[in-house]
Amino acid sequence: MANHRKYIDSASGLFADRFVENRPCPVCDVDSEIFLFAKEGGQYKKCTRCDIVYLNPVFKDKYLEEYYRANHDLQSEIVEEDSEFYIDLYEKGLRSIEKVVKPGNILDIGCSAGLFLDVCKMAGWNTYGVELNTKEAEYAKGKSHTVYNELIESVPFDTKFDAVTLWDVFEHLKNGAYYLKHISTLLADGGVIFMQIPSADSLAAKILQEKCNMFDGLEHVNIYSYRALEKLAGKCKLTVIDMDTVISEVGVINNYLNYESPYFGKADKTSCLLNLIDEEALHQHKLGYKMQVVLGRA
Template sequence: MSTKDFAASTGRHKYWELVEKELKLLQDECGMLKKELHRPVDCAVCRADHSETVFTKEGFTFVRCRECGLVYVNPQCATEKLLESYEMNASLDYWVDVLLSQGEQEYDISKFTRACEELEELTPGRRVLDVGCSIALFLKIAKQRGWDTVGLELNRKAVKHAVEAYGLDVRPQLLDQADFSPESFDVVTLWEVLEHVSDPRDVIEQCAQVLKPGGVLAILVPNRDALSARVMRSHCSCFGGRNHLWYFDIRTLSALLDQTGFEVVRAETHLHQVQEILTYLNYKNPYYDERGGDDLDLPDDLRRKFEDFIMDNMLGYKLLAYARKVS
């Protein structure tokens, strides 16, 4: 299925429209983040404050750390404002509908089933905490496979769905508000969460506290190294400064995990985005426009080699890492 068809079938178009309209964070005059909401930050990995601007997009400035290469938003939006937006707003409530659409469910069930299989290879333990679990589809699948599951999620509509429709233990809390015993989980998962948080190091340290020694932390984030991000830069859909604050690659993510008592034991990337890159190279919107008759294209055999090259070299759109707690 093309990205355009996927967006239409899941209702993502409407979500993006809603996000644009709400949360008046930008100055009317210049379209940049309002000064009173500025939260200047240092690099989340090496803590350096030497960075250079890469581009600006939708009111936010994206910079690259001169020391370690992490790409991040700076200044970021004030944490209180961000948290408030995660608890309840029209676009996030609508996002629950996107997640429940048939197209999204098919994709996510496949993704999370594979994740369960990989986790089951990495640890015999079966008690899992999913931090920022949204509607808790991952936990639903894990529970069906015999796992003991707990989730944390701020969005009230997502929590309601997880509790009422799936019958799961999902709590409307941040990890530092939850009263879990130290070293009580075999696995903690952060599916597309770490790029959203104000302090990634703090969140990983909190995960370490509730993980048993030898337990596994699973992290899925946008991949700074993605070929689609490198080619399309600000036009790549991974870059959204309001809520995607940090862009790790395998080196910066491994460094942060190493500093917080973890060792990466497996890593891979997902989604090659070859069609999006080709559409962009034809001066079109990579996510909305169709292929045309005289567009630059690749013969099938070359396209397959290109896709393989991307996946073999960790250049996919999403980065998935599994790390074991070593200390």
């Protein structure tokens, strides 16, 4: 948090002007926004055309890079501590990919220590990863995945991929269209792009608003609604083949509705929200905390 707070101007409580720049909606490319709330120095706006929730102003690339470099990357430790939770999500995601393509070559962008690639290898896939953190890249290589420790744009791949995956990565990218177009060029015929991203349509986000932890003020620059994602895909000549939501956050919402701290309260551990909607129904309505999306060429 100290690394994050040092960019905040103490008088305004917002990020100091020199670190940030203004931008139009990253999906529609027009200014049609309403202010939602400020959080940890950042200001979240919503595009009235596509419902994406995005940081505006947003960090300039130079400072975003500086911030990430100073940040100790704990992703692999977080995942390892709670590996059962993650493996369930990974298996569900892989099932949705395998509904469309048979196991072949798979590339995981931001593969961390390679836990998802482990799941893929077990299922018969040839596993490739891209990871900027050197330590994590080395660790994943040690499990005999092919891992590149460089930017996705600069890797000279000698193969095409039946699936390219981005787990909790896409919301960090300011220019989603640029990456979707680039990733499309890496796909084999009939290949798919899979991503897991926080959902602006989720019940947790809509009820908790600025208290919801998907809004961190700095890293999560674009929180897509389903409508925004569909529109962005279309602009990149892609189409949504499959979309499911995961992680209900019913416990968190129950805490909040019982006047307790959403993340530290102990109000209600049941899987039903106010006796009105259970986890299954919540996901049927696509109201889960994250979207798992499969995209294919239009």
